[in-house]
Amino acid sequence: MRKNTEISSEQFKEIINNFYNYFENGYVFEDFLKSYLEKIGLDEVYVTKRSDDGGIDLTAIRKGIGEFNQADSDKYYIQAKRYKPTANISPEKIRALRGSFSNGKGIFITTAKVSDKAKIEANELDPQRPILVVDGKDLIISCIENEIGFVFNPQFSKSAMDEFLNKNRVGIENEQSPNQIQIEKQISNNDIRARILPIPRAILEQLDGDIYEYDVCFNNSYTNKLKIDKGRRYFARVTEAYKRFGLIADDGSFKPTNAVWTYSDGNIKIKIN
Template identity: 40%
Template structure:
């Protein structure tokens, strides 16, 4: 779903509604449990109120292939249901770093924001960085993952004009021997795969295990999975093109496939 760009006032209203919805800090922490699970953490738990040591939630991200627990990474999360006007100061960041066990990662999530000194402190120790998620980033992520958000349809003449203009351009481009569009779903992005349209798959030699394609004008060589009809090795490409963000949030988009001569050309349409 396309979302109209939010201005500062829109963010202020959404953040304030988010803050006031949660009656207390514990309600906010309970919301963060499915929030973190949606964003890729496993076994997320809310800590006991009297023994948290400043840690409100604990989760982990599974290691390579799930073959063992040896490279699983633990995440310790501190949550602050702050009034949007009250920024988290540097003292809170230092306290969180002080209880960081070796080999773990830290998240600090708040409904407000962080002071300049707090942001600098979070990045001060490259071996123990603290990921900061303020109210604005929290709202953006909830929109991307459709958490706690409902959408009212808004008619957009510009959007329809753009669709018609693009279709006209495509139909006039007779140099393409094949042209097809295919949805990249959230499950595809989560699995880090790029599904291949059937009409494209039929043009690929069946014994090939690699495929050279041009994605957004850049040459890439990707692995082919014939059984499930997808290209693998796509994670970095998704990140480079903003389909997966640095916070590991994502949204669906369209892959536009064309064959020109002996070239397979793909463009991501957001």
């Protein structure tokens, strides 16, 4: 059911200020956006290495349809800006995001306003690099509709936001080393049926293109040598691991689940929830 998102100017001013002040800094805002983007349907959401260079803050993909979901997926490059609600985003910020990636789609998400000129910049026709702009009001309305951090009338709720973030942090370590990638990805019914293990794109991009076999450790207790397919999209030889950890039951039924992947210095570990 669609939520009532009609908010007066005075109500919105209070809501956006409470929302903005909840996030202590831009890094906390990026962590929130990881959970937020997963909630609204993006996959393989990954917070990139943190720096002050104005680059990409998160990446994500949106899966395609059915059996074509790997070949038909879109990659998103996301920039997060925790700016004061009274600030106004300029076209230069949009141009900087577009210049940060060569193909795919961009999303600019901010707690601030976006100037008309910046919106025009984002809407310029560039089939290779379209950009979606989400300003503070758009983000607030989306959070209300998806029941993220709000209780109704609506009003912003710190405890509701804490509950949402804590729920979505299960399985992911709070601290990662600078050279470590950690990302959560679902193992679906189709994956189990096909006896494949799709590799998160952020990790796949780190693997040596000339190597087709890797030792993969599951739940810190079982290691198996898995083979990458020729298209370099997934691991094969996973039937034994699926049976060992209950994804394929004794009666042959499937149990889809989430898996937390960790990659560091050539080592791949997978924690199956």
